[in-house]
Amino acid sequence: xxGKPVEWSEQLPGVKEYLRTxxxxxxxxxxxxxxxxxxxxxxxxxxxxxxxxHYGLAGDAGTPEQDVLFKSPEFMEMxxxxxxxxxxxxxxxxxxxxxxxxxxxxxxxxxxxTGKNRDSAYIYGPAKPRTFxxxxxxxx
Numbered sequence: 001x002x003g004k005p006v007e008w009s010e011q012l013p014g015v016k017e018y019l020r021t022x023x024x025x026x027x028x029x030x031x032x033x034x035x036x037x038x039x040x041x042x043x044x045x046x047x048x049x050x051x052x053x054h055y056g057l058a059g060d061a062g063t064p065e066q067d068v069l070f071k072s073p074e075f076m077e078m079x080x081x082x083x084x085x086x087x088x089x090x091x092x093x094x095x096x097x098x099x100x101x102x103x104x105x106x107x108x109x110x111x112x113x114t115g116k117n118r119d120s121a122y123i124y125g126p127a128k129p130r131t132f133x134x135x136x137x138x139x140x
Contacts, residue, residue: 008053009067017051020124022074024048039083039096047075047125055119062115072124075107096137106130 005014029043052072056064083098108129113119 009055009069011067012069015051015069019051019053019069022048022050024074037085039081039085039098041081042078043081044076044078045126047077049074050124052122052124054113054122057117060115060117062118063113075125076105077102077107077126078104080104093138093140096139097135098137099134100132102131102133103129 001016001018003016005016007014008019025045025047027043027045029041032040049072052070054064054068054070056066056068058065079100079102081098081100083096086095086097088095103126106129107126109123109125113122
């Protein structure tokens, strides 16, 4: 916290709390490799609620009527990745084929501003919605 309130808006009083900074944050990674060929990984990021400034413009339908200090919800991102390794003796290498899902719970900001006068800095939470991925890795 700041020692004295910091003004961020001409319309609202200043606050002592850091903006866009959650009070609680954490992450984890759990990996499981039951053999030499199969792997599984579960990872996650927890982001607690935080104060987010949302600048408004009166008369613009895509933004709030005036500046707002918004308390964001908390987010929990979880990613699951499964892989299988093929040994390619002719190439003296191995190939891992993997697949997974990012942000399995689909926690994602759903209140973006719209229009040409939107507040482009009004972003919080996970960077992307639920996403499926597939990949190939070649290694020795």
